[in-house]
Each structure stands twice: as C-alpha cells, then as structure tokens.
Amino acid sequence: MVQLHFNDRQKETIIFLNSFDDSIIGEFCRISTESIHKEINSKTLNNAAAKLNIPPMQLKEMLDLIAWIIIEGARLSINEKELQESMIIVGLKNELANVIVASVMNNMHLLQNYMSNMRINTLSYNNLEWRLDVKLATRSVLELLEPEVILKFDFDDGKNKKEVKILQTDVVNLNNLTNNLEEALNEIKSNHCRRVFRNIV
Amino acid sequence: MEINSKSLAALKYAANDENLSTQSLEALIKLIFDSFIVDLKVGKLVPKLDTKNLDTFDIPKVELKEICASFYTLIAEFARHNFDTVSVSTFLEDAGFSNEKINIFNQFYLEKQEIIRLFLSSSTASFPHVVDVNWRLDYIVKENNLERINEPVYLIELKVEKSGETELSKVQFSCTVEQLQDLVFKLKEASKSVERLAQI
Secondary structure, eight states: OOOOOOOHHHHHHHHHHTTSOHHHHHHHHHHHHHHHHSOOOHHHHHHHHHHHTSOHHHHHHHHHHHHHHHHHHHHHTOOHHHHHHHHHHTTOOHHHHHHHHHHHHHHHHHHHHHHHTTSOOOOEEEEEEEEEEEEOOOSSOOSOOEEEEEEEEEEEOSSSOEEEEEEEEOHHHHHHHHHHHHHHHHHTTSHHHHHHHHHOO | OOOOHHHHHHHHHHHOTTTSOHHHHHHHHHHHHHTOOEETTTTEEOOOOOGGGGGGSOSOHHHHHHHHHHHHHHHHHHHHTTOOHHHHHHHHHHTTOOHHHHHHHHHHHHHHHHHHHHHHHTTSOOOOEEEEEEEEEEEEOOOSSOSOOOEEEEEEEEEEEOTTOSSOEEEEEEEOHHHHHHHHHHHHHHHHHHHHHHHO
16 A cells, blocks of 8 residues: 655645645646746746735745655556545545646656656667678688677667677577577566566565 | 798708707607697686706707797798698608608697697687676666566676686676567577578
C-alpha cells in the first residue's frame, strides 16, 4: 500500500487548502504543473495572492505543496485510490482531493519520462557491426591464412554522447563469446528469474 | 630470400668444418633453438638465450657472437617466408654447409617452426583483441528518482588484450534483454559465416 507521507508543516498547508473551492484548486494545480518546468513569476504570484486576499508566502507554500504531491506521486507510481486516501487522511476535503488526483494522473507519465532521464546511466549497447577478414601476411610473417573477425560496437553514454569501439577476435574467442552471451540470455527464462520477477512488484 | 652480407659471411664461417665441428654446430644450434621457450604460465613465447653455455665453445668471442646473430637472422627469415626443409636445405647448401650439418638444422627447424612463426606474428598492428567475457543479470527494483522500475538489465564485461600491454583491459557496458538478443543474433551470424568460410 503506497502512501504519500506529509510532514507537519505540509499537513497545516493541506488544511489551509480547504478554504478554497475546487475551481481555484484547479487553477493552483495548473500553476503548480507549470512551475515544475519554469519558476513562477513573482509579480504574477503577488497579483494572484492579492486577488485571493492571502499573503504571497502562503500562496507559494500551497503551490509548492501541490507540486510536491505531483512529483512524489510520479516517483512512487501511486494509483488514484492510494493518492486520494493519502490526502483525505490528513484532512483534505473530498472534492478538492479529486481535483488534485486528476492533475497528478494527467501529468504522471510525462514526469516519469523526465525522471527516467536522471537515472544512473552506464555505457549501453546500441549496435554491432562485424567483418570477417583473412590475414594473409604481415611484415614479420608471410604466407598466413588466419581468419579474424572485426567487431565495431556502438555505445550510448546516456547523455547523448556516442562511443564507438572497434575490437577484434579470432574464431575460438568468437565462439566462446557467443556461447556465453547466449547462456546469459537464457537465464531470463529460468524458473529462478521468473519467480523473482513475479514476486517483486 | 636474402640475407645481409655480414650474416652470410658469419654463416659461411660456421659452415666450414675447420672452424666449427659438426658436434659443436649441433650444440650451438640446439642452444639457439632451445631459446625459443614457451612460458606455459603466461601462455606466450618468452625467448631467452642462456649465455653461460656459450663459454664452452672454443671459438673467439667475436666470431661466436656474429655466428649466433646470423643464425637468429636466418631462422627468422626462414620462418617468415614459411620455408620448408627442401628450401632450407638448398639455401644452406649454397652457403657451404655439409649435408650432416643441414640435417641437424632441419631437424630442429621443423620442430620449432610453428612456434617461431607464432612469435613473429605477435608483433603486428591490430585492434584490441577480445579474449574473454563476463556477464551479470540484474533486476532494477528502484532508484532514488523513480520507484517501481522492475526492469532486468545485463552488465557485460569484455576482457580485451591490447598489443604491447601485459595486463588485460576491460570494456564494460549494459544492455536490455532486447539489445542482448540483437547482439547475440549478430554474433551468431558472424560465427556461421566463419564456419562457411572454413568449408570452402
């Protein structure tokens, strides 16, 4: 059961949200979503606060809280029911919770996309090109007949940096490499792995 | 195949039975060929000439050095051109060696020919050579920015030999299941085409 955990300060802010109706909360949600991409203009903030008759700092706290709910919800992949409950438990009115839940769900996918760009990225495989050569002679040895495979790996850094590595092998090592990697691929279908995948949700 | 004149002169000196008896030649050649040692621990050729034994020959030091050097040159050239015993015999005959001496040389040469060719071919320009592979299958459960990821990922490590370096270096990368499938498919294609080549 995934839940959003609010700290005491946030709980106070939630109670304060109850003094507004759902259309205003809807506006808050819209502004909060935008604030995730770009910081809110302080003049706009002050004007809005004046219209609502509240101090600007308080408005900012409420907007920050809603933004936090949106981001945390995306991070935890929370579902509607869990999110609704988390907010109602700390005292938010039902209709207002509905508005916020709708906003979180709408933005979840996009946010998760952004967050997946912040993941730890190792060098990842992109493509392999290979070439089969026969070595006929070198400066030190003539009359050779040695097969050789050239491998060109394309790697992706994750930060849009591409790396190219050119390696070579001989017949024996190529077979060893292929067999080992095939074995690795078959591991995914093993009972052990299937059990793990099923049970970690 | 040509040898430089200095080496040729030294060889002719060695061919002369008055300078170097057949037995002495046999001992000398054995010493030289035995220096191509294969170090089984390292799995490589580690040539080493035991110079102490050279003192037992009663030839002046300078001539002995030149003879040794010219024999090494000769052996390298024979191996390089992949000479068979007939061609070797012809060349040594022209240099003035007796049939006895030639037979002794051929005996050792045949034994060590492949090893010497292997040693010579180790000094070519080449790309880093893949010698081994390690792999690891992980299951990503969560990260600090994203929970509930639940994705399997492979970490592959290729052990690579670079020419001129004794230590192996590594090429590490990660890939998803689909990417590994692609990689294995392409490697299998490559192996199959090598097999087909062997059948031609």
